[in-house]
Amino acid sequence: DSGVTQTPKHLITATGQRVTLRCSPRSGDLSVYWYQQSLDQGLQFLIQYYNGEERAKGNILERFSAQQFPDLHSELNLSSLELGDSALYFCASSVGSSGGINEQFFGPGTRLTVL
């Protein structure tokens, strides 16, 4: 158990809909990262927040947005969903602000299915 929690575990929705994925980092970790894992794109970094502020952006679509709240939990919002958004979405956390320097601890993921 990494100490990172994600809800929900599974999400099934229809095209055009909007969903919110939630992540709670490990106690004491200030950084939260979001990743998308799909069969065709592999594991891709989406976005990082550090202590409430956006820190780095990866391959995140404009239809997707995220935020980190004062209690450090984070939400990833996916809107105007398309079939191709079906994937596993992982959240990870780390102590420091530099994504690749500190070890990242991954949550169990949310499996999103868009029908």
Place this chain on the structure above:
Amino acid sequence: SQQGEEDPQALSIQEGENATMNCSYKTSINNLQWYRQNSGRGLVHLILIRSNEREKHSGRLRVTLDTSKKSSSLLITASRAADTASYFCATVSSGSARQLTFGSGTQLTVLP
């Protein structure tokens, strides 16, 4: 986009044998990390090797890094059925974008 490419894509061995997975990457790196993922679950960090290191050990794991060839290998000795998982290398570039870029992974199956 993926920076690292793992080789082989899939590997099947008997319990007790050694497993070697390779990772090649394209740009200069600050460090390279290996992660394990059990089927459909979260990733677990295994080991980090910095660009100025050539070899690192952790238990039954041995990682090497050759920056001149832009490649790394992960060796798991005396494999166990519980080692069955996907293994990913992830690079951190030496530029300002200090984020993880994952490879495509190697699916390791250890047969009892």
